[in-house]
Ligand SMILES: Nc1ncnc2c1ncn2[C@@H]1O[C@H](COP(=O)(O)OP(=O)(O)OP(=O)(O)O)[C@@H](O)[C@H]1O
């Protein structure tokens with residue numbers, strides 16, 4: 001089942017890239033934030049980081065969403081820890097990942113600059129504490145999240161279609 005997860009910390013550009021890659025490939029976009037239960041959104045809006053127990057049911061739901069779109073899906077999902085990615089891989093074998101790698105200062109600036117978003121800017125540092133970078137795991141392309149969107153789209157779409165051997169890391 002062809003599927004790509006666009007992953008990384010809050011503000012790295014998952015929604016921007018995910019939407020553009022899904023359009024480029026004609027695949028279904030699954031916006032991970034839309035599937036957080038209300039309790040998770042309330043926690044994040046009030047400055048409380050999610051813990052494993054908050055994320056497990058959400059990840060399982062996202063795995064089912066990917067399974068429901070066997071013709072091609074782009075999933076935006078923070079997928080911060082290796083165990084979370086393994087959970088998604090178990091649901092969708094062969095899943096590919098595009099990791100948007102961003103420094104904390106730029107993430108902070110991007111998240112603070114957003115209006116009307118549920119995610120509290122005070123949580124950015126907790127995202128970096130939770131992050132276990134996926135380098136070395138199967139099917140992962142690491143991208144410099146400060147590159148222009150059109151460069152990221154081209155690299156991520158090639159990776160989604162052809163896998164790691166076809167893609168030179170755009171970092
Ligand atoms: N490649 C890029 N270069 C510069 N700015 C970008 C890039 N991609 C996204 N941005 C900007 O960064 C901000 C965050 O982007 P976006 O909402 O796509 O990130 P996100 O990872 O989905 O965030 P969250 O998970 O918190 O919703 C937005 O203001 C967006 O316009």
Ligand SMILES: O=C(O)[C@H](O)[C@@H](O)[C@H](O)[C@H](O)CO
Nearest residue numbers: 009010011033050078079119
């Ligand atoms: O696992 C998490 O902590 C969450 O998925 C966050 O990453 C946010 O939902 C997202 O980035 C929106 O700002």
